Amino acid sequence: MKIKELPKEKLGFFPTPIVELKRLTKFLDGPRIFMKRDDLTGLALGGNKTRKLEYLIAEAISQNCDTVITGGAEQSNHCRQTAAAAAACGLKCHLVLGGYEPENYRGNFLLDYLLGAEIHWTGEFRKGEKIPEITEKLIQQGHKPYVIPYGGSNSIGASAFVYAMKELKQQQYQFNEKFDYIIFASSSGGTHAGLLIGKEAFEIETELIGIGIDKEETEGEPLEIRISKLTNQTADMLQAKINIDPSKIIIKHEYEGGGYGVVGNLETEAIKLTAQYEGIILDPVYTGRAMGGLVDMVRKKIIEPNKNILFWHTGGIPSAFSYSKVLAK
Numbered sequence: 001m002k003i004k005e006l007p008k009e010k011l012g013f014f015p016t017p018i019v020e021l022k023r024l025t026k027f028l029d030g031p032r033i034f035m036k037r038d039d040l041t042g043l044a045l046g047g048n049k050t051r052k053l054e055y056l057i058a059e060a061i062s063q064n065c066d067t068v069i070t071g072g073a074e075q076s077n078h079c080r081q082t083a084a085a086a087a088a089c090g091l092k093c094h095l096v097l098g099g100y101e102p103e104n105y106r107g108n109f110l111l112d113y114l115l116g117a118e119i120h121w122t123g124e125f126r127k128g129e130k131i132p133e134i135t136e137k138l139i140q141q142g143h144k145p146y147v148i149p150y151g152g153s154n155s156i157g158a159s160a161f162v163y164a165m166k167e168l169k170q171q172q173y174q175f176n177e178k179f180d181y182i183i184f185a186s187s188s189g190g191t192h193a194g195l196l197i198g199k200e201a202f203e204i205e206t207e208l209i210g211i212g213i214d215k216e217e218t219e220g221e222p223l224e225i226r227i228s229k230l231t232n233q234t235a236d237m238l239q240a241k242i243n244i245d246p247s248k249i250i251i252k253h254e255y256e257g258g259g260y261g262v263v264g265n266l267e268t269e270a271i272k273l274t275a276q277y278e279g280i281i282l283d284p285v286y287t288g289r290a291m292g293g294l295v296d297m298v299r300k301k302i303i304e305p306n307k308n309i310l311f312w313h314t315g316g317i318p319s320a321f322s323y324s325k326v327l328a329k
């Protein structure tokens with residue numbers, strides 16, 4: 001299917017490689033596991049948000065904005081990558097972060113600081129709730145801000161993952177493999193929405209399984225509803241006649257444990273297994289939890305041994321350096 005190509009600013013290295021995790025597969029005595037390495041997108045230590053930012057920043061530039069503003073948690077990967085994208089394009093970056101200024105600058109937040117972002121601390125609000133208020137102030141001060149929503153999850157951000165499925169389709173030919181399942185961390189929903197549209201647009205036979213990361217709803221809406229709306233908006237924007245049936249939006253909420261950023265045995269075991277069998281680092285908040293879900297589904301044979309899995313490594317590694325107390329046990 002032909003879909004509209006949006007303008008983009010080159011910020012990362014694509015296509016990201018796909019590797020087979022043979023030793024982890026052998027250890028689990030289960031299905032073959034492959035990994036799409038979006039942790040290697042390159043922009044200030046990589047991650048899935050590089051894809052979204054290529055399109056979001058292009059729009060900011062086309063609107064002659066001088067500033068970008070976004071928000072998230074103190075250890076937000078999205079915010080760190082936005083700060084890097086802004087720096088690379090000569091834009092000022094304002095980050096609206098949940099929590100309070102920490103005594104020690106660590107992980108993603110240390111990088112935000114080094115990348116020159118201006119920080120606004122917002123206590124209990126960690127999903128960019130105060131962005132409109134701060135944007136208003138920036139306008140009054142004479143700036144021209146471009147607002148990137150929480151997680152970069154609007155139709156422009158999600159489109160990046162539609163194109164990512166085109167990239168995957170081309171790699172599938174090289175691999176000569178079909179991936180029965182694609183497993184990934186789903187949080188603000190842009191990645192998930194884009195993958196769903198891309199799967200239809202490029203006729204990829206697979207089942208998408210998002211692993212829920214955050215127990216709390218955003219703007220009072222369950223994630224499934226947000227993703228459903230976002231798929232419609234994204235398909236419209238790309239002029240693609242695609243309608244995603246809400247039953248196709250699969251999110252496993254049973255791995256959410258103690259909630260966003262609370263790291264337990266599921267995540268630590270998955271991080272250690274992937275590190276010690278494959279030499280690949282996962283992060284504690286997103287990819288560690290998603291891999292924990294994968295391992296559990298394989299052990300319980302919810303995913304049968306004769307299937308192939310593609311685990312989409314969405315990055316997030318810098319936050320590991322702010323979780324040393326939990327991980328180094």
Ligand SMILES: Cc1ncc(COP(=O)(O)O)c(C=O)c1O
Binds near residue numbers: 048
């Ligand atoms: C490392 C990592 N993986 C996955 C996600 C989830 O992506 P999305 O917000 O598009 O659902 C995020 C979002 O912040 C992330 O930082």
